[in-house]
Amino acid sequence: MNELELDRFAPELFVDGVCFLYGDTLYSDEAMRHILATPVGDLDFFGDERGIVAVRAGDAEVLRTHFDRVRRLYLAGEIAACKGGSSTSRMKDCRSTTSSSASGSKYSMS
Numbered sequence: 001m002n003e004l005e006l007d008r009f010a011p012e013l014f015v016d017g018v019c020f021l022y023g024d025t026l027y028s029d030e031a032m033r034h035i036l037a038t039p040v041g042d043l044d045f046f047g048d049e050r051g052i053v054a055v056r057a058g059d060a061e062v063l064r065t066h067f068d069r070v071r072r073l074y075l076a077g078e079i080a081a082c083k084g085g086s087s088t089s090r091m092k093d094c095r096s097t098t099s100s101s102a103s104g105s106k107y108s109m110s
Contacts, residue, residue, distance in 0.1 A: 017040060
């Protein structure tokens with residue numbers, strides 16, 4: 001099923017330790033080192049003030065649960081957007097936070 005922008009994340013790639021790097025982003029060497037050196041939590045988002053540009057999941061089930069939840073909420077009209085990222089960005093610095101809860105994800109872009 002590929003109806004929504006969120007569907008570009010292929011569920012067959014949802015495995016423990018997966019890292020999705022957004023294709024519309026130019027990553028600096030420093031940003032890549034940061035993403036790869038950060039210990040993997042259940043679900044990690046990386047980005048800056050413009051948006052999320054990478055997602056890592058230590059636990060594939062947590063990732064699957066979040067994606068399914070966002071998709072359902074969007075289709076039910078309970079949230080306004082259902083996408084993984086919307087603009088081209090150049091990521092020099094990135095910050096991350098980890099969510100280990102399946103009830104909701106947290107991210108910081110400061």
